[in-house]
Amino acid sequence: MPYTITDACTGCTACVRKCPVGAITGERKKVHKIDPDLCIECGVCGRTCPVNGAILDQLGNACTFVKPALWPKPMISIKDCMSCNICIDACPVGCLSLSKGAGPGNNHGYPYLSDEKACIGCSFCAVECPVDAITMTAPME
Template identity: 60%
Template sequence: MSYTIIDTCTGCGACVRICPTRAITGKKKDVHRVDGNLCIECGACGRICPSAAVKDRFGNVCVMVKRSQWKRPAFAGDTCMSCSMCIDACPVHCLALSEAGKPKDPHGYPWLKDEKACIGCGFCEAECPVGAVTMVVPVPKEEPVKAKPARKAAR
């Protein structure tokens, strides 16, 4: 089972660029194709397609989501067991183990090293046995430069 591309495809190539397994092929401005043998159903093509031309395995047309609103993994340090299953599950290798442990807790913990590469597939969440990974829509961070004077003013 895999994702498929329907006739509304305009051949923009956005899916080709994001597909982590290079399963999508096609000429520019032509309808693209998904190689079912390579597709791992990460759904990135569906989320990025601007012309609603991708169907998931159940035949539903995927809805485009703005990339900044794609879900990203958040890690719960206290339940995480440092087993690195999430790191192995990631098809774009955007997760890594922290490099230095603390003296009291010398284990390395996973973190989102390459935020821009994350395609929001949620495989890390699905493969974690202890539920230490949750996919959340990122909250825009406040600029630290702006935050500083604000705090001073409050005093």
């Protein structure tokens, strides 16, 4: 089930600018719409929307605004990571990159958050990591 927009939408377009797959359309100051075929349920629209209740998540629950600085970010455990690149591929905004090698004695590359500002806190990297090497951590206010 994709996210949906209710009549409470004010058409501010904040979600349009953040949606990584261009699933949200609508005229400014009018109720917007999410294309269910495009929505990937990353939830960034819900976290971005300033009007509580204007966006419902995949279970029909009203989303609430969260300051971007408080969105959860991936913490990657190099000890558990197997350099498989799954997290990098899973990221819809491309904010993870692979390092150029861990150092002497270990020349595997490991993923790191290379573009923190771009991260939308969707947690897809953590969900898809087969060995649970990633935990999503929200910064403290």
